Amino acid sequence: MSITDPKAIFRQEAHDLLALLEVTLLDLDHAPGDGEMIDTAFRALHTIKGSGAMFGFEAVAAFTHHVETAFDKVRQGVMAPNRELIAVALRALDHMRILIEDIEAADFAAGEALLGDLRRICEPGAAPAKADTALPVPAAATPASWRVRMKLPRDAMANGTNPLLILDELRTLGTARVTAFTHDVPPLAEMDPTACYMAWDVELETSEPLSVIEDVFMFIRDEMDLHISPLDAGDEEAAPCEDAADDAPCPSAAQATALTERREGQSRANAAATVRVPAERLDELMERVGELVITQSRLRQIAVLSADTQVKAVAEEIERLVLELRDTTMGIRMLPIGSLFGRFRRVVHDLSRDLGKQVDLVMEGEETELDKTVIEQLNDPLVHMIRNAIDHGLEDPQERLAAGKPQRGRMVLSAQHAGTEVLVTITDDGRGLNRERIRTRAEQRGLIAPDAVLSDADLFQVLFQPGFSTAAAVTSLSGRGVGMDVVKRTVEGLRGTIDIASTEGQGTKVTLRLPLTLAIIDGLLVRVGQGRYVVPLTAVEECVELSTEEDARSRGLSFLNIRGDLVPFLRLRELFSSRLPAERYQKIIVVSSGDFKVGLVVDQVIGDHQTVIKSMSKLHSDIEMFSGATILGDGAVALILDVPHLVSFGQMKEERLKAAG
The missing domain is CATH 2.30.30.40 (SH3 Domains)
Structure with a gap:
């Protein structure tokens, strides 16, 4: 894919980094002392900050810098991680997403309030926060000297990359001495003012590991010439040993250089293995394949009426090729449903906190593939049903204990193939649906006759009637009867069906039956x-x-x-x-x-x-x-x-x- 807008490139990559950061923060909420996850969160923040500055997103870079600083203190053992920091970081992540996607919609006052919360948590004079899990304080890293040789592609500046910002980012890692090479700069009359002719040699002394130096070039390293090696090739102690055990000898300079080259080769191989394609192009390709299928059907009809054996043979061959092209194109449109399920971890996390309930979300069948159009349209219906399940279905911790249930509620979100359909189910172990209350409310509204004989499955379908609700009071989350009718319309618009099964006191199971593809x-x-x-x-x-x-x-x-x-x-x-x-x-x-x-x-x-x-x-x-x-x-x-x-x-x-x- 060729994207001329450098800001679009940053937004795409930042979207992936924010998704990784959200997953990492949610995992940290359950294991605040996990050093590896803390490093992952720090690196994601560091990359967003550096790349944001490089691509002109100064507000993102400035805001992210403060969040990165907080996690750097945790990483270095200056402060202990706790759930309060993670909660603020999640809110800060939402603010960063708005700054990246639509800065005009950003609430800068709310951003300043978030930074105030961060300063309060990280204030050196304040009492240290109590960690949920003890985190060992790492030993101070020994500074190492590196030689970074970089040459950007000729069109780098035309695509929005500013080499001066890259050099400034390297300077933030430690002491840097920069030497510029101008031997490729042409005479002024032949010079293209938008082209980059120079190369740079940076002698960098830093306590950061090699991976952090590489992160500075994350968005452009596949197109540029980049070599990172220990500065003193004759001094083995200058090479870092971040990948070695504490008691293992540090690798030699040659080994460190080979490791860097191997990582560069793997990065280029990974870049070549996948191609990012806009969704609009996939939709257009599917339209063309659809027209081809219609034309092939016409050709087959002509071949049936023809006595020419060659026409029949060609028609059969084209039909085979069209079928293979159809299957291949549809396979490109298929995405693992885990890309959708992962979004609901944050929904469950925030709702359980707001409602004072303890909920464990279990996801099964995340590798099940579904058409991307179906996945895109499933987000809102599933959010509605998850909110209803937590708000109405799952009991408070005290109520669960009184009913002989575990204090933590359990919600299972699963997907599985059933022939050429995909079954998506949401199951909870809550109080279940109250059949009598539903029937009484349905009769009051005239949805069913008082003497009607209905099975549970048929009775529960009235829940999808517009405005139907059994909630005793209207809250900020539910009670107005808005949502479930939208869920049904959306699922039926996808040519699917929705069924509800429930046992009072034991829980509820909602099943969506969806086609694999809509094309x-x-x-x-x-x-x-x-x-x-x-x-x-x-x-x-x-x-x-x-x-x-x-x-x-x-x-x-x-x-x-x-x-x-x-x-x-x-x-x-x-x-x-x-x-x-x-x-x-x-x-x-x-x-x-x-x-x-x-x-x-x-x-x-x-x-x-x-x-x-x-x-x-x-x-x-x-x-x-x-x-x-x-x-x-x-x-x-x-x-x-x-x-x-x-x-x-x-x-x-x-x-x-x-x-x-």
């Missing part, structure tokens, strides 16, 4: 009357024949006996108001959603079809039987059936027949 799916093309429709192949269980005699016998009952299992079926001809006479031998497509099955009666099963999903227009958004449309090879439009809605419709029809019988 291209395999479908079964069917005909009803003169219209053609697509049934998502992932929902198809089997196809059976419905003869005229069986159709006549099932009139009024609409049940089919499949190997002893009664399956309700829907006549799509009636639902779609088709006026043409039915085929003599109709077909039933048995589809499923969750644990329930329903049959769809069609006139003809045409065959499998690669379906490029096109969204319905706003004028058709209220048509619930269809989830989208696709373009066929002959240019005609086929509607994609919304299987969960049809299954739900069939389930209600079955319950009405049972109640009537």
Whole structure:
């Protein structure tokens, strides 16, 4: 990827560093004395500060400097780490993110207040903070002398890199003597004022390890010539031994130089192994692949009608290549859901602190992959459900102890593949849902009839009605009935479903069933009357024949006996108001959603079809039987059936027949 805006480069890299810093701080909250994590937090802050100054984010650099100073004192053993420092650092991280993303939206007064809290915690005259875990005070590092030789790429300054800021950053690490080399500088008439022709040799005496020196060049080292070696090649004691055990001999100067070159080689190899691509380009690529799939479908239709064997052979080869390209492109769009799950650690941390509850968040199946579009749209629904689970579901510590439960609540966030779907579940061990209270509130609002017979699963669905809430009081977190209806709309917009299971006194489990991708799916093309429709192949269980005699016998009952299992079926001809006479031998497509099955009666099963999903227009958004449309090879439009809605419709029809019988 080629990005000409250097500030965009910094924002991308800073986003990753802030994510790493947040994870590290949350881990430190449970183990404040972990020296390795303290070093990781310090290095992330140090890099953000240095790179921010380099790319013109002076406000970020100035603010981060104070946070870095606090962690440097912890790292050196001057002060002990504690949860108060970590809490302030998390708030400071949020302020840094705003300064980087949109400085105009930053509240500088709040930033000064944060720095005041930091000064109070780190004030030398104040009583030392009590550490949750003892941290051994490290011995003072012995200063070492290094030679840093650097030559920036010719276009470095044009891309926003200021070599003077890099040299200033090196000076902050210790005593530096800088020598500039100008032998590559051309005559004035031939000079490009935006090009960088110079090189520098820096003799640096510092107590910092080699890794900190390397961090100064984190954002540009892959494009520049950089060599870092001990200053005195003949003095073995000048080489640091940060990677060696305390009683092991320090490596020689040659070994240290080899180590530096090896690290540089690994860094370049890692940079070459991955490429950062804007999400818009992936979306555009998926659009092109979708158009290619439609064109290939047209070619296949032409080949079927052609008697030329060469045309048929070429069409089959192109179909194979298109399938491989489709799978490869969709694989690029797949991301591990752990990238989403990691965000909720902060949500749980802050909510448990605000509500005075103790919550352990367990994440499972973080490696499960899902389409990036689905992951992006899942954030808000999951935040709503996690907030509800902690606020309404999990009890206070005293209440849990009285109920014979552990004092700390447990919440499990998991993901797993189930065929071509992904199941995302949120499980808690709290008080569970109060069935009677939900039913009473639903009857008061007229959502269900007083004498209606409902299963728990059906009753719990009223929780997704707009404005529905059983909270006794409105708080800053919940009680207004806003959120769960948005959750359902979002999940259904992703062509997914949501189910709730709960046992009072034991906990609640919410399950989201989501498709792997939203772009291209395999479908079964069917005909009803003169219209053609697509049934998502992932929902198809089997196809059976419905003869005229069986159709006549099932009139009024609409049940089919499949190997002893009664399956309700829907006549799509009636639902779609088709006026043409039915085929003599109709077909039933048995589809499923969750644990329930329903049959769809069609006139003809045409065959499998690669379906490029096109969204319905706003004028058709209220048509619930269809989830989208696709373009066929002959240019005609086929509607994609919304299987969960049809299954739900069939389930209600079955319950009405049972109640009537």
